[in-house]
Amino acid sequence: xxxxxxxxxxxxxxxxxxxxxxxxxxxxxxxxxxxxxxxxxxxxxxxxxxxxxxxxxxxxxxxxxxxxxxxxxxxxxxxxxxxxxxxxxxxxxxxxxxxxxxxxxxxxxxxxxxxxxxxxxxxxxxxxxxxxxxxxxxxxxxxxxxxxxxxxxxxxxxxxxxxxxxxxxxxxxxxxxxxxxxxxxxxxxxxxxxxxxxxxxxxxxxxxxxxxxxxxxxxxxxxxxxxxxxxxxxxxxxxxxxxxxxxxxxxxxxxxxxxxxxxxxxxxxxxxxxxxxxxxxxxxxxxxxxxxxxxxxxxxxxxxxxxxxxxxxxxxxxxxxxxxxxxxxxxxxxxxxxxxxxxxxxxxxxxxxxxxxxxxxxxxxxxxxxxxxxxxxxxxxxxxxxxxxxxxxxxxxxxxxxxxxxxxxxxxxxxxxxxxxxxxxxxxxxxxxxxxxxxxxxxxxxxxxxxxxxxxxxxxxxxxxxxxxxxxxxxxxxxxxxxxxxxxxxxxxxxxxxxxxxxxxxxxxxxxxxxxxxxxxxxxxxxxxxxxxxxxxxxxxxxxxxxxxxxxxxxxxxxxxxxxxxxxxxxxxxxxxxxxxxxxxxxxxxxxxxxxxxxxxxxxxxxxxxxxxxxxxxxxxxxxxxxxxxxxxxxxxx
Numbered sequence: 001x002x003x004x005x006x007x008x009x010x011x012x013x014x015x016x017x018x019x020x021x022x023x024x025x026x027x028x029x030x031x032x033x034x035x036x037x038x039x040x041x042x043x044x045x046x047x048x049x050x051x052x053x054x055x056x057x058x059x060x061x062x063x064x065x066x067x068x069x070x071x072x073x074x075x076x077x078x079x080x081x082x083x084x085x086x087x088x089x090x091x092x093x094x095x096x097x098x099x100x101x102x103x104x105x106x107x108x109x110x111x112x113x114x115x116x117x118x119x120x121x122x123x124x125x126x127x128x129x130x131x132x133x134x135x136x137x138x139x140x141x142x143x144x145x146x147x148x149x150x151x152x153x154x155x156x157x158x159x160x161x162x163x164x165x166x167x168x169x170x171x172x173x174x175x176x177x178x179x180x181x182x183x184x185x186x187x188x189x190x191x192x193x194x195x196x197x198x199x200x201x202x203x204x205x206x207x208x209x210x211x212x213x214x215x216x217x218x219x220x221x222x223x224x225x226x227x228x229x230x231x232x233x234x235x236x237x238x239x240x241x242x243x244x245x246x247x248x249x250x251x252x253x254x255x256x257x258x259x260x261x262x263x264x265x266x267x268x269x270x271x272x273x274x275x276x277x278x279x280x281x282x283x284x285x286x287x288x289x290x291x292x293x294x295x296x297x298x299x300x301x302x303x304x305x306x307x308x309x310x311x312x313x314x315x316x317x318x319x320x321x322x323x324x325x326x327x328x329x330x331x332x333x334x335x336x337x338x339x340x341x342x343x344x345x346x347x348x349x350x351x352x353x354x355x356x357x358x359x360x361x362x363x364x365x366x367x368x369x370x371x372x373x374x375x376x377x378x379x380x381x382x383x384x385x386x387x388x389x390x391x392x393x394x395x396x397x398x399x400x401x402x403x404x405x406x407x408x409x410x411x412x413x414x415x416x417x418x419x420x421x422x423x424x425x426x427x428x429x430x431x432x433x434x435x436x437x438x439x440x441x442x443x444x445x446x447x448x449x450x451x452x453x454x455x456x457x458x459x460x461x462x463x464x465x466x467x468x469x470x471x472x473x474x475x476x477x478x479x480x481x482x483x484x485x486x487x488x489x490x491x492x493x494x495x496x497x498x499x500x501x502x503x504x505x506x507x508x509x510x511x512x513x514x515x516x517x518x519x520x521x522x523x524x525x526x527x528x529x530x531x532x533x534x535x536x537x538x539x540x541x542x543x544x545x546x547x548x549x550x551x552x553x554x555x556x557x558x559x560x561x562x563x564x565x566x567x568x569x570x571x572x573x574x575x576x577x578x579x580x581x582x583x584x585x586x587x588x589x590x591x592x593x594x595x596x597x598x599x600x601x602x603x604x605x606x607x608x609x610x611x612x613x614x615x616x617x618x619x620x621x622x623x624x625x626x627x628x629x630x631x632x633x634x635x636x637x638x
Contacts, residue, residue: 001072001086011070012140013116013125017086019072024084026075026168046077053079055094059101060109067140068094082144088171089149092141099140108138132189145291147337150208150224153177154568156356156551163568174341174353176224178206178552178559179566186212196305204559205566210271210290211485214298214493215307220481222272222557228547230341230353232464234280236392237268240469241399243277243501251316252282252497253330255338267499272557274470274542275488277499280341284334285326286497289314294323302493311487313495356548363570364550376452383449383459384442385433388420389471389543392464395444400469404509406432418444424509426477427525465547470540472508473533480511482557484538498537507532508539553580 001017001024004010009018058064071083071092082091098108115137116125124131131137153175160166163179182200190197203209203221211220237256242264249265256266256279270276270283289298297318303309319326343352358364368375382390388400397417402424403409409421418441423432432438449459473483488498495503514522515529522528533539541557549555553576554562562580565572582589 001084003086007122011067012112013119013123014140015126016092017072017084019074019084023167024072024074046079050077050079055079056096056099057101058099059105060099063109064094064099067099085143087149088152089146091144091146093144095138095140095142098138105138111137112140129189147287147291148173149291150180151176151227153179156548156568156570156573157360159568159570172356174227175356175551176206176226178224179568180224181205182208182221204554205564206554206559211487213304214290214302214311214487215305216486216492217307218481218485220485222482223552223559225272225544226548226552227341227353228355228545229351229462229464230280231344231351232392232462233268233466233468233545234342235462236464236466236468237266239394239398240266240467242266243499244504245278246496246500248313248316248496249278249282249499251320252278252285254279255281264501265499269468269470269542272482272542272544273485273488273538273540274468275485275494275498275502275537277502278497280338281334282497284337285329286494288325288329288333289319293325293329294319297322311491311493313491314493314497316496356551358548358550358570361570363574367574379449379452379457383446386546387445387449388438388441389467389469390465390546391445391459392466392468393448393459394418394467395441395448400467400471402472402475407435409437416440422471423475424472425474429475464545466543466545468542470505470542473539473541474508474511476541478541478556479558479560480513480533480539483541484511484533486538489534489537502537505535505537505540507535511539549581550574550577553577555580555584 002020004015004018010016068078068083071078072086074084082093085092097105098112099105115131115134126132152171152173154160154163154166155170155172156175158170160170182203182205183197187194187197187200192198192201199219200209202219207221207223209219209221211218234256242257242262243266245263245265250261250263254260254262254265254267256268265279267277267279268283270280276283276286292298298314301312301314320330341353345351359368387394395418397419399417399419401419401421403421404424406421406423406428418437420437420441423429452459473480476483486492488494488502490503510530510532512523512525512527512530514527518529520528544557551573553573554560554564561583563576565576567573567575
């Protein structure tokens with residue numbers, strides 16, 4: 001699409017992007033064939049039963065048809081998907097409260113025509129807050145959101161030459177948008193003196209606070225994660241311990257076990273804290289709720305954005321009973337998406353969510369060849385030090401538990417399965433790695449990994465590069481903000497989407513962090529304060545997948561470590577990767593600094609490589625030290 005800046009071509013006084021000829025229409029590649037067929041895949045045509053069908057009776061048919069004729073036609077069924085807005089993932093639907101055949105809709109049209117469409121002052125909708133903020137102003141369109149709004153972004157393997165003018169082939173539906181900016185996305189009409197503006201401006205590009213609307217009062221933005229290798233992830237889920245489900249959980253279909261209602265249920269741990277734990281189907285379903293499905297019920301259960309009101313669970317039973325949108329998603333949308341993400345081509349074995357390999361790019365292939373000897377050594381380092389958390393392929397019988405008396409549990413019987421007990425605290429990690437049990441594990445994982453050939457590495461192939469097992473944040477040692485989210489705890493808004501196993505997780509104990517307001521001296525780790533997350537779910541991270549790490553920098557759960565280049569090219573991604581991975585693996589490459597003198601320097605985001613500091617990145621900190629300091633109350637649900 002192309003921007004439209006001609007006042008004479010506005011639609012009801014709105015500058016809506018227009019189609020750039022047929023470029024707007026996504027054409028399936030000639031090489032894209034449906035499984036078992038030899039003909040190229042085609043976009044389904046609109047059913048004959050939809051032709052001429054109206055979603056509502058218009059009050060002013062001439063105006064209604066004129067407006068619809070002006071909207072961009074991208075070839076999909078507008079009765080289902082609406083109209084293109086010019087922003088990928090946002091769709092426009094005609095608003096029945098504006099176009100409908102009611103007295104209220106007529107009043108809405110009259111006000112809009114007077115103040116905006118026919119106003120000789122011109123663009124006052126865009127410039128006059130007394131107009132655009134008028135609660136009586138009814139917009140002509142309802143804006144709907146798809147998953148693509150957050151997850152579609154430039155394709156690492158085929159980036160656009162001009163990021164402002166990508167073709168469809170330059171976009172990926174699974175990479176996650178690591179380049180968007182929260183403050184521009186959600187508060188473009190706010191000024192810097194707005195609290196919401198400042199809240200979003202504190203968050204890194206490419207992150208989103210998924211509890212922004214149904215708030216948990218924690219500034220815990222996290223990366224918009226890429227969706228990689230779902231088949232390998234489901235294979236790991238089948239090997240991990242299953243999780244107990246409640247009666248409400250079991251109202252959501254399961255796809256991981258042969259029986260949909262199996263209890264306990266094998267499930268991936270979705271979201272960064274592993275709280276979405278009722279299965280892939282439930283995780284996909286909850287996303288639709290979080291972006292507006294059945295909003296009539298959703299907004300009754302919490303105080304939107306502001307909070308400070310007890311939450312109530314979004315009950316699946318209520319949605320099944322009362323929401324046609326939920327039932328439609330359950331019958332059509334979710335099964336379609338689940339099939340899309342799990343699809344494996346019969347002839348090639350390729351998957352929709354397969355890794356995006358650096359070797360498949362010209363610049364990347366040359367670099368890999370130049371560093372092949374070092375990469376072989378790095379593989380050994382990975383197996384000996386990282387695979388215990390970052391490999392979905394593990395020796396038979398592998399399991400992890402966590403305890404403070406871990407040192408008493410470090411003897412494995414000869415040839416025993418590696419059932420490891422890891423420490424709860426990062427200060428004990430080096431000693432744990434010297435234990436006999438970990439030594440036995442390294443032998444077993446090394447035997448499993450064997451040796452890679454020059455052309456392939458069977459150990460890495462179909463490896464999710466994560467165990468998907470929740471790890472206490474006290475052991476991880478990074479910023480605890482996202483780990484202590486409370487919305488999935490018992491009785492909270494997403495109660496029905498977390499397992500009983502999650503709701504019964506033990507407390508992780510004291511989380512140490514640097515408090516710039518305390519004035520207390522720091523310890524050896526740079527911390528001078530602590531807090532204790534409650535039991536019942538909070539306090540854990542599941543290991544992030546390392547798939548296609550070259551394409552997803554900056555790193556850590558909040559994109560805080562590494563240079564942000566805002567450059568989706570292969571060169572730009574590698575520049576961000578090099579800076580971020582160096583700072584993860586070599587502490588001395590992070591610029592050391594004294595403890596922050598103020599919250600401003602501690603919370604500073606958008607950093608250059610030189611400004612990335614140990615004090616602001618590596619010291620474990622709570623979800624919001626400002627919240628803790630200002631309220632003087634412990635973390636609690638909601």
